[in-house]
Amino acid sequence: xxxxxxxxxxxxxxxxxxxxxxxxxxxxxxxxxxxxxxxxxxxxxxxxxxxxxxxxxxxxxxxxxxxxxxxxxxxxxxxxxxxxxxxxxxxxxxxxxxxxxxxxxxxxxxxxxxxxxxxxxxxxxxxxxxxxxxxxxxxxxxxxxxxxxxxxxxxxxxxxxxxxxxxxxxxxxxxxxxxxxxxxxxxxxxxxxxxxxxxxxxxxxxxxxxxxxxxxxxxxxxxxxxxxxxxxxxxxxxxxxxxxxxxxxxxxxxxxxxxxxxxxxxxxxxxxxxxxxxxxxxxxxxxxxxxxxxxxxxxxxxxxxxxxxxxxxxxxxxxxxxxxxxxxxxxxxxxxxxxxxxxxxxxxxxxxxxxxxxxxxxxxxxxxxxxxxxxxxxxxxxxxxxxxxxxxxxxxxxxxxxxxxxxxxxxxxxxxxxxxxxxxxxxxxxxxxxxxxx
Numbered sequence: 001x002x003x004x005x006x007x008x009x010x011x012x013x014x015x016x017x018x019x020x021x022x023x024x025x026x027x028x029x030x031x032x033x034x035x036x037x038x039x040x041x042x043x044x045x046x047x048x049x050x051x052x053x054x055x056x057x058x059x060x061x062x063x064x065x066x067x068x069x070x071x072x073x074x075x076x077x078x079x080x081x082x083x084x085x086x087x088x089x090x091x092x093x094x095x096x097x098x099x100x101x102x103x104x105x106x107x108x109x110x111x112x113x114x115x116x117x118x119x120x121x122x123x124x125x126x127x128x129x130x131x132x133x134x135x136x137x138x139x140x141x142x143x144x145x146x147x148x149x150x151x152x153x154x155x156x157x158x159x160x161x162x163x164x165x166x167x168x169x170x171x172x173x174x175x176x177x178x179x180x181x182x183x184x185x186x187x188x189x190x191x192x193x194x195x196x197x198x199x200x201x202x203x204x205x206x207x208x209x210x211x212x213x214x215x216x217x218x219x220x221x222x223x224x225x226x227x228x229x230x231x232x233x234x235x236x237x238x239x240x241x242x243x244x245x246x247x248x249x250x251x252x253x254x255x256x257x258x259x260x261x262x263x264x265x266x267x268x269x270x271x272x273x274x275x276x277x278x279x280x281x282x283x284x285x286x287x288x289x290x291x292x293x294x295x296x297x298x299x300x301x302x303x304x305x306x307x308x309x310x311x312x313x314x315x316x317x318x319x320x321x322x323x324x325x326x327x328x329x330x331x332x333x334x335x336x337x338x339x340x341x342x343x344x345x346x347x348x349x350x351x352x353x354x355x356x357x358x359x360x361x362x363x364x365x366x367x368x369x370x371x372x373x374x375x376x377x378x379x380x381x382x383x384x385x386x387x388x389x390x391x392x393x394x395x396x397x398x399x400x401x402x403x404x405x406x407x408x409x410x411x412x413x414x415x416x417x418x419x420x421x422x423x424x425x426x427x428x429x430x431x432x433x434x435x436x437x438x
Contacts, residue, residue: 039347039355048331053321057314059360061108066371068102075379077393082165088396089288096284103285106243106307113247116193143430144365176372189244201249208241216301232298239299243307264312271305326350366420366427374416
């Protein structure tokens with residue numbers, strides 16, 4: 001056994017020369033390390049129970065609407081000096097498949113139904129009254145929308161005082177506020193969430209789908225008289241109720257088996273194909289100027305079938321999306337979370353992807369509301385340079401316009417970032433719960 005030397009009382013301990021010690025240098029946080037730390041903190045702050053695939057689907061639906069509007073909504077400088085609306089789909093039908101990728105409204109209602117149903121269930125479990133829950137949900141829509149409308153009221157007053165042509169004012173206003181119809185429908189269906197769950201979301205899907213079939217069948221049999229056109233506006237609610245009720249059914253534990261997702265995708269795609277090939281429905285999933293029938297205004301049976309296929313595909317992609325966004329398979333301990341926050345820790349590709357999805361969802365309303373205004377602001381202010389810019393003021397009549405338009409999209413995004421900085425706090429404050437009474 002080795003000897004162990006123990007100091008005695010009378011033995012003087014050698015003093016430590018503290019001045020000779022070099023203190024540890026603090027780790028310098030470079031911009032890259034700061035970015036990794038920021039991403040890791042977003043990942044650590046996300047509850048384990050949160051389904052990241054749902055947020056990824058909602059992020060895609062928002063980006064699809066934004067990019068779709070930027071690509072197919074053109075503002076043309078007419079010969080009389082005023083601005084008018086146009087669409088490249090009218091001149092280039094080959095762009096129709098783009099609408100299949102960038103018209104994801106059914107997916108947004110599908111995710112909204114799931115999130116709304118779970119939110120209401122949580123409110124009921126906490127003893128919150130329906131009116132309090134609904135007021136909080138509507139505040140998240142109304143407050144950011146009010147900010148947009150307030151700004152546009154001031155813009156319109158300024159344009160009128162400057163003597164801007166009425167055609168220009170009408171074009172700008174129509175493009176700026178046209179996305180708001182979607183929010184009105186979404187608000188009404190959201191208010192009906194408890195009723196949808198109580199009546200049976202699965203049965204309501206079938207009822208709403210049948211009503212759409214009936215209205216479109218009447219149109220086909222009668223030749224679309226005026227009264228049928230008025231009747232078809234019921235599809236604005238029944239058509240979007242189909243994906244929303246499917247989302248409520250999903251939240252209640254339905255659609256868990258893969259065969260349901262495959263059936264929705266195959267059935268919706270087959271129905272859409274038959275309607276387009278043999279029943280005279282347009283292939284474009286958005287309205288085209290000059291077309292006799294629009295699949296979107298109001299929603300047609302083809303749009304509802306397309307939405308079913310879209311929701312089915314979204315369900316099938318949930319697994320890959322969870323892996324893509326780094327969904328953890330088990331809860332992360334607090335010790336692991338603190339270790340990941342260390343100065344030298346690096347985020348994975350999945351964590352970066354999730355951070356992008358989470359940040360987009362936190363500003364979804366701001367991005368959705370102001371994306372058209374950013375395009376219009378770029379269009380109007382660029383006129384001050386005295387030049388008719390291709391892809392911005394020219395008619396969308398040839399593929400070269402598309403190339404120029406794609407080059408303008410980063411500019412639109414930069415202007416949208418400015419609006420986001422100005423109005424993101426409005427959306428943030430609208431998300432804060434207010435105790436109105438239980």
